[in-house]
Each structure stands twice: as structure tokens, then as C-alpha cells.
Amino acid sequence: MASFIDFRNPPGSDRRADTAVRATAEPLWIRRILIGSVLAFFILFLFLPLTVVFQGALAKGFGVIANAFQDHDILHSIQMTLVVALIAVPANTAFGVAAAWAITRYRFMGRGLLLALIDLPLWVSPVIGGLIYVLLYGRRGYFGPWLTAHDIKIIFALPGMAMATIFVTLPFVARSLIPLMQAQGVEEEEAALTLGAGGFQILWRITLPKIRWGLFYGVILCNARAMGEFGAVSVVSAKISGRTNTMPLEIERLYNDYLFPQAFAVAAALALLALVTLVLKTLSEWENARQFEASRRVSLETTIEPLSSPLT
Amino acid sequence: MASKRHILPGFGISMGWSVTWVSLLVLLPLAALLGKSASGGWEHFWETITDPEVVASYRVSFGISFLAALINGVFGFFAAWIFARYEFPGRRLLEAATDLPFALPTAVAGIALTALYSPNEWIGKHLEPLGIKIAFAPAGVLVAMIFIGFPFVVRALQPVIADLPADVEEAAACLGATRWETIRRVVLPPLLPALLTGAIMSYGRAVGEYGSIVFISGNIPYKTEITPLMIFQKLEQYDYPGAAAIGVTMLAASLVIVAIGNRLQAWGNRFRKEA
Numbered sequence: 001m002a003s004f005i006d007f008r009n010p011p012g013s014d015r016r017a018d019t020a021v022r023a024t025a026e027p028l029w030i031r032r033i034l035i036g037s038v039l040a041f042f043i044l045f046l047f048l049p050l051t052v053v054f055q056g057a058l059a060k061g062f063g064v065i066a067n068a069f070q071d072h073d074i075l076h077s078i079q080m081t082l083v084v085a086l087i088a089v090p091a092n093t094a095f096g097v098a099a100a101w102a103i104t105r106y107r108f109m110g111r112g113l114l115l116a117l118i119d120l121p122l123w124v125s126p127v128i129g130g131l132i133y134v135l136l137y138g139r140r141g142y143f144g145p146w147l148t149a150h151d152i153k154i155i156f157a158l159p160g161m162a163m164a165t166i167f168v169t170l171p172f173v174a175r176s177l178i179p180l181m182q183a184q185g186v187e188e189e190e191a192a193l194t195l196g197a198g199g200f201q202i203l204w205r206i207t208l209p210k211i212r213w214g215l216f217y218g219v220i221l222c223n224a225r226a227m228g229e230f231g232a233v234s235v236v237s238a239k240i241s242g243r244t245n246t247m248p249l250e251i252e253r254l255y256n257d258y259l260f261p262q263a264f265a266v267a268a269a270l271a272l273l274a275l276v277t278l279v280l281k282t283l284s285e286w287e288n289a290r291q292f293e294a295s296r297r298v299s300l301e302t303t304i305e306p307l308s309s310p311l312t
Numbered sequence: 313m314a315s316k317r318h319i320l321p322g323f324g325i326s327m328g329w330s331v332t333w334v335s336l337l338v339l340l341p342l343a344a345l346l347g348k349s350a351s352g353g354w355e356h357f358w359e360t361i362t363d364p365e366v367v368a369s370y371r372v373s374f375g376i377s378f379l380a381a382l383i384n385g386v387f388g389f390f391a392a393w394i395f396a397r398y399e400f401p402g403r404r405l406l407e408a409a410t411d412l413p414f415a416l417p418t419a420v421a422g423i424a425l426t427a428l429y430s431p432n433e434w435i436g437k438h439l440e441p442l443g444i445k446i447a448f449a450p451a452g453v454l455v456a457m458i459f460i461g462f463p464f465v466v467r468a469l470q471p472v473i474a475d476l477p478a479d480v481e482e483a484a485a486c487l488g489a490t491r492w493e494t495i496r497r498v499v500l501p502p503l504l505p506a507l508l509t510g511a512i513m514s515y516g517r518a519v520g521e522y523g524s525i526v527f528i529s530g531n532i533p534y535k536t537e538i539t540p541l542m543i544f545q546k547l548e549q550y551d552y553p554g555a556a557a558i559g560v561t562m563l564a565a566s567l568v569i570v571a572i573g574n575r576l577q578a579w580g581n582r583f584r585k586e587a
Binding site for chain 2: 024025026027031034035038039042044046047048050052053056094098099103105106108110114117118120121123125126128132134135136138142163166167170189198199202203221224228229230231234235247248251252255260263264267270274275277278279281282
């Protein structure tokens with residue numbers, strides 16, 4: 001057996017190994033060109049921009065970064081970003097679980113429409129995501145006069161920014177959960193029901209543990225988008241540094257004021273968040289695949305067991 | 313509460329909550345968009361969306377996006393193929409990095425690409441002597457659109473490439489087909505719908521993109537201004553009906569793009585079942 005393998009792939013002979021697999025694989029030189037061109041593409045469009053961000057932040061030394069993160073306006077923009085994310089992410093997490101539950105557990109009229117509306121913010125321009133709220137709550141919007149009369153400020157203030165952020169991040173949690181819950185089915189929930197569990201007991205003890213990785217996946221994507229949103233928020237924010245600027249808006253302000261090291265320092269903080277998000281996302285994808293594999297193995301064992309055990 | 317149709321409890325609350333949420337945050341504001349666009353009268357609507365500066369912005373947003381989608385189609389296909397078929401050091405890193413444009417805030421991408429391609433910076437300074445201008449020119453818009461749309465093609469293709477049965481390729485090879493013939497006649501046809509779906513999605517994303525483009529484009533009227541920026545301009549002039557008119561036009565265009573994408577996906581799924 002071993003001699004047979006050695007015969008086909010003599011050690012140190014790349015060419016021979018290549019001819020052995022030629023039937024269903026590309027020649028080595030094509031493989032090298034493909035890998036090389038993809039690598040060049042990644043370097044040019046993904047890795048270099050990322051490097052530039054950190055290089056730009058460090059260009060004038062750590063002192064500038066340390067000073068930047070003591071600046072009142074920059075600190076305030078970080079606070080604004082956190083506040084907006086703290087409103088948008090929990091709100092859309094709760095919505096995502098409710099919507100995924102409704103869509104995967106029941107058949108009802110308008111189910112397709114609900115799905116389409118949840119998807120809508122994914123393909124609509126973020127600028128439109130901000131515009132629609134200005135048209136409703138802006139000074140010349142439909143509710144504008146009433147809001148002005150009652151001295152309520154939504155546009156150019158936190159409520160409008162939170163709403164625009166909720167709009168653009170609306171699909172993430174629901175979209176991560178729906179295919180997962182569809183695939184998992186409802187047998188365990190129904191079993192719990194026949195054993196006398198109530199609705200929230202089922203949700204808390206059965207469903208949430210089952211979907212926790214999918215939920216985690218959706219929440220981190222939702223959070224990354226909420227903290228990084230620029231287009232939608234810049235329509236509804238007054239863009240006053242130190243008052244209504246989130247971090248992405250503050251980057252724009254610093255950049256336009258030619259304060260490049262500071263702009264890149266804030267950008268580097270957001271780029272770090274993006275990298276952490278990517279790592280967590282990849283880990284949860286692997287975990288998802290592992291769990292899927294494990295649950296398949298378990299179901300295989302349970303179907304085999306009655307056969308191997310003569311007592312049942 | 314649980315009726316015969318709905319065995320599991322919670323129909324009322326989950327359904328009520330999602331419908332209310334979507335109505336308040338999506339349906340009502342969209343109705344406002346349609347209403348406002350009509351409030352200025354048909355003439356104002358038509359004048360706004362056919363204004364020469366706005367029309368020039370369509371050429372940038374819809375035209376350059378098309379070019380970006382083509383480039384992403386090619387490199388996205390290469391990337392998805394080598395991720396699925398080849399083993400090489402760094403493959404997992406590249407695979408994870410594919411989603412960087414999804415995760416990186418657009419403003420960060422915008423200033424990074426500008427810094428990279430500006431005339432006296434990293435890449436820009438080597439292109440300047442050759443007479444190639446990227447930042448503050450249409451090519452800059454193209455670069456930002458390639459960046460933002462790239463992951464869609466890879467993510468659309470990956471599951472379909474993974475599902476390709478190896479035996480048909482082996483059969484083709486046994487029957488005497490060269491590798492190129494096998495690729496062209498056996499491998500590519502079932503991949504085509506997914507490739508087109510991914511390219512259409514990256515196109516749609518680039519059409520609506522704002523943050524990463526406005527830094528690198530320089531926003532030169534009639535040259536590098538994008539359509540979302542036109543909405544901004546109208547809002548700054550307090551022309552709400554005009555802003556809404558451009559918004560409705562973009563929304564309608566996106567709707568068509570998404571509808572084509574969904575059709576292609578349905579076509580691809582049918583293809584997969586038949587195969």
C-alpha cells in the first residue's frame with residue numbers, strides 16, 4: 001500500500017504530484033496565479049486600508065493618541081456612540097427574538113410581507129434611513145409643527161439618532177435567528193408544552209439555550225453596525241461636536257478640520273471594534289458548525305440505539 | 313389563548329410586537345417618504361429627479377457601481393473558489409478577513425482609502441507620476457465601491473461551491489474533457505446564478521453607499537457626486553419634497569435590483585434541485 005502511494009508521489013517531485021491530480025484540479029501554475037491575485041486584491045483593498053488606520057493613529061506617537069482620548073469632544077462622541085448602541089442593540093435584540101419566533105412558529109397572513117420589511121434596511125441606502133425620519137419628525141416634517149409646539153426635539157437630537165440607528169440595524173438579529181430556528185424545528189418546545197411549561201418558561205429554558213450562538217452572532221453584528229453607522233446618523237444629527245456627534249461623525253469633523261492623527265485615533269478605536277467583531281463572529285460560526293455536527297451525531301446515536309439494545 | 317392553528321403559546325405577543333415595531337419604524341416613515349415626495353406636486357418631483365446635477369449623480373452611483381460589481385464578480389469568484397478548493401497557508405485568515413467591509417465602519421473605510429490613494433500618500437504617490445489619479449476622481453469612487461461590495465459575491469458563492477458534487481467533474485475528466493472544458497461546461501453553469509446573485513447584491517450595496525465614498529470622491533459636482541449626497545443637499549436647502557423625490561427614485565431602483573436578485577436566487581435554487 002505504502003509503496004503504491006510512494007510510486008504516485010515520489011518525495012520532492014512537485015510535477016509528478018501535480019499530474020496525479022490534474023483530472024479534477026487546476027494545474028499548479030493556475031492555482032498559483034489565482035491565489036496570488038486574490039492575495040493581491042486582499043492586500044490592496046482590505047489589509048492596506050486597515051494598516052493605514054493604525055499607522056495614521058500612531059504617526060505622531062502615543063502622546064497624540066493619549067491626548068485625543070482626553071479631549072472633551074472626543075470623549076463625548078464615545079459616550080454618544082455607547083448610548084445610541086445601548087438603545088438600539090437591546091431594542092432590536094428583543095424585536096429580533098419576537099419576530100423570529102412569530103415567523104418560524106406560525107403561519108399567518110402577511111408573513112412574507114413582514115419578512116420583506118425586516119430585510120428592507122439591508123438594501124436601502126442608509127441616507128434614506130435617516131431621511132425618512134426627518135420627513136416625519138423634522139421641523140418641516142409631518143409631526144414637526146406639533147413637536148415644536150410641545151418643545152420636543154427628535155431630529156438633530158438623540159431620539160432621532162437612536163431611531164435611525166434602530167432602522168439600519170433592524171434586520172441583523174432577526175435575520176440570524178430565522179434560518180436557525182427554522183432548521184431546529186419545534187419538537188422540543190412542543191414537548192415542553194405537553195409537560196406543562198408556560199410560554200416564558202419555554203422561551204427561557206428551551207428556545208434561548210438552543211439559539212444562543214445564533215443570537216450572539218446577530219447581536220455582535222448589530223452592535224458593530226450600530227456603533228459604526230455613519231450615513232443614516234449624519235442625516236439626523238445636528239453634527240455639533242461635543243453635543244450630537246457619535247464617533248463616526250467625530251471622525252468626519254476631525255478629518256475635515258485636518259486633525260488627521262486625532263481622526264485616525266478615533267478611527268483606530270472603531271477598527272479595533274471591527275476586528276474584535278470579526279474574531280467573535282468567526283468563533284461563533286465555528287461553534288455553530290460544531291454544535292450542528294454534534295446535534296447530528298446525537299440524533300444519529302438516538303436513532304441507532306433501539307436497534308443495538310435488545311431490551312427495548 | 314393558543315388556538316388550534318397555533319400550538320405554541322406567544323402568537324399574540326410576538327406577532328403584535330414585531331408588527332407594531334416594523335409599522336412604527338419602517339412602514340410609517342416609508343409612507344412619509346411617499347407622501348412628502350408627492351406634496352411638492354408632480355412637476356417639482358420630475359424637475360428634481362431630472363435636474364442635470366442629479367442625473368450626473370445617477371451616472372456615478374449606478375454606473376460606477378456596475379463596474380465595481382463586475383470586478384467584484386471576478387475576484388469574488390476567485391476568492392470563493394480558492395477558499396473551497398485549495399489548501400494554502402493563511403487561507404482561514406483570508407476567509408475571516410472577507411467580512412471586514414461588513415464590520416469596518418464606513419467612515420473609517422472612507423478616510424483609510426482616501427489616505428491610501430491620495431496623490432502624496434502610500435499608493436497614490438506611486439500612481440501620480442504615471443498620471444493616474446484615484447482619490448478625488450471617479451476611480452476613487454470605484455475603489456470605495458469595490459471595497460464595500462466585495463463580501464457579497466464570496467458569501468453567495470461559498471455554499472454553492474461546497475455543494476458541487478465531485479463525481480460530475482471526475483466523470484467529465486474520465487470522458488476526456490480538459491480541465492478548462494470541465495470548468496466551463498460542468499462547473500460554471502450551476503455556479504452562475506449564485507455568482508450573478510452575489511454581483512447584484514454587491515451592486516445594490518454600492519448604489520446606496522455613502523460613508524466610504526464621500527471622503528475619497530471629493531464630491532465634485534457633475535463628476536464624483538453620488539445620488540445619496542444629492543438627498544443631503546436638498547435637505548440642507550429645506551427642500552423636503554425634493555429630497556423625498558430623489559429618495560423615492562433610489563428606493564424604486566433598489567427595489568428593482570433586489571427583485572432581480574431574488575429571481576436569480578430562485579432560479580439558482582431550482583437549478584440546484586435539478587442537478
